[in-house]
Amino acid sequence: MLMTPGTAGDGAGPAMPAEAPPEPASTLDRVVAAVDSTSPAGIAAAISRLIRSGALTSGERLPTVRELAKALGVSPSTISEAWQALGSVGAVQARGRAGTFVSEVPEPSTPRRFVGISAGPGDQGLDLSTGTPCPDLLPSLRDALQRVTEGTEQWTTTYLDPSVLPELEAHLTASWPFTPESLTVVDGALDALARIVDLRVHLGDRVVVEDPGFPPLLDMLDRAGAELLPVSMDDEGIVVADLVQALGSEPVAVFLQPRAQNPTGTSMSIERAAALADVLQGSHVIVVEDDHSGDIATGEDVSLGVHLPAQVVHIRSYSKSHGPDLRIAAVGGTADVIEPLRAGRLLGPAWTSRLLQAVLLELLTDPTAIGQVTRARAAYAMRGLAVRAGLAREGVHATTGDGINVWVEVGDERAALLSLAAQGIKVAPGAPFQVEPGDTDHIRVTTGLLHEDDTDQFQRVISAIATAAKAATGSRGI
Numbered sequence: 001m002l003m004t005p006g007t008a009g010d011g012a013g014p015a016m017p018a019e020a021p022p023e024p025a026s027t028l029d030r031v032v033a034a035v036d037s038t039s040p041a042g043i044a045a046a047i048s049r050l051i052r053s054g055a056l057t058s059g060e061r062l063p064t065v066r067e068l069a070k071a072l073g074v075s076p077s078t079i080s081e082a083w084q085a086l087g088s089v090g091a092v093q094a095r096g097r098a099g100t101f102v103s104e105v106p107e108p109s110t111p112r113r114f115v116g117i118s119a120g121p122g123d124q125g126l127d128l129s130t131g132t133p134c135p136d137l138l139p140s141l142r143d144a145l146q147r148v149t150e151g152t153e154q155w156t157t158t159y160l161d162p163s164v165l166p167e168l169e170a171h172l173t174a175s176w177p178f179t180p181e182s183l184t185v186v187d188g189a190l191d192a193l194a195r196i197v198d199l200r201v202h203l204g205d206r207v208v209v210e211d212p213g214f215p216p217l218l219d220m221l222d223r224a225g226a227e228l229l230p231v232s233m234d235d236e237g238i239v240v241a242d243l244v245q246a247l248g249s250e251p252v253a254v255f256l257q258p259r260a261q262n263p264t265g266t267s268m269s270i271e272r273a274a275a276l277a278d279v280l281q282g283s284h285v286i287v288v289e290d291d292h293s294g295d296i297a298t299g300e301d302v303s304l305g306v307h308l309p310a311q312v313v314h315i316r317s318y319s320k321s322h323g324p325d326l327r328i329a330a331v332g333g334t335a336d337v338i339e340p341l342r343a344g345r346l347l348g349p350a351w352t353s354r355l356l357q358a359v360l361l362e363l364l365t366d367p368t369a370i371g372q373v374t375r376a377r378a379a380y381a382m383r384g385l386a387v388r389a390g391l392a393r394e395g396v397h398a399t400t401g402d403g404i405n406v407w408v409e410v411g412d413e414r415a416a417l418l419s420l421a422a423q424g425i426k427v428a429p430g431a432p433f434q435v436e437p438g439d440t441d442h443i444r445v446t447t448g449l450l451h452e453d454d455t456d457q458f459q460r461v462i463s464a465i466a467t468a469a470k471a472a473t474g475s476r477g478i
């Protein structure tokens, strides 16, 4: 018997004709059905709801302006306005004659680079993967808290007080590397970076970043949908020729770390800052400087803001010098970034705890605390130097860094991590810091956590790193 579609082959009687699946509604029909207000804002809101619910998917072509205007009985300019509103928040993208498309919006995802820093093996034993300051070298927050709270019964009583304690603002402004147009206090450098990215970096924008760079910043920029333009570094900072080339791609911002760059430890020279400023002069590019290591760096307090005060935003964190749990950084520079940032925080945390601001001011002015930070700076410098000198004797290359980390070249990242883990030492893998895979693998070692008086530990760590640097499995990356 000849089998034809819709014919049962088991002799069980005449088959029912198969039901054709319903035709999916066209994009135009779905949009028209979703619109309940034909104002530009109403149309934009309906399309946003369709995108959020998944009824319109990334890459889908939207109806033409004419088609939709006709179907909704509105003028084409109403639709154009709706498209513009959607485009300005990155929900849709106009691609010339090809039409307007639902954007490829990156999913809010786990910050993979951030998580990757501590994802290596070796959880038990000595953890040199953290990039955090040595607890023994931090001034006592408890003592400072006690001093500032003594005899004070009341803290903030109104939401309308200035967001920064006036005495702290005066102190910060006086210690800033240039005269900032505006300055405020935030909950750590990460808060400042996240808010600046939010304000200034939009889907498809190009942004210059150091390579290697700070993994959480790279995650933030990825999430914003930015295109990264990596520039290389030498031992004075960003290579000028690389910046010149990157500027040809018309970036909106340059993100850099002026001192003790994480992970390389590079501190920018005054001359390099001037040369970079020269290249940026006259452009619309903003420079975001993340001075995350602040007072524990031995490098000069350098900033491009000296040359370009209207283009630079400078962030100074107090996490490395006074403790990450203080959660305080200051951000100062061009008012057209700082003022929207301050305003944006009004609808969030509103201000950074004035109690903690008072603790910071106490620590910045108390001679004992100042002495502790000075000693910490010297201790970190000695610890870094001792490890680098030890590694050099073993033929291992590490950057001549400032601050608490050393960036070490290894034959194979994974083999190095495993070799160190076998010795009870955990370090950070290099891959999350690298914007583009380099020719060589690296690990980042937080030397700031090693005590200089424990020479046995120093020697054990140096030998273990030297062995790890030469270990090979042939598999690159983790």
Ligand SMILES: Cc1ncc(COP(=O)(O)O)c(C=O)c1O
Binding pocket: 131, 187, 188, 189, 190, 191, 214, 257, 262, 290, 292, 317, 318, 319, 324, 328, 329
């Ligand atoms: C380059 C860089 N920026 C920012 C931060 C975070 O600073 P904060 O604790 O002030 O948020 C770190 C922390 O290690 C860092 O290395």
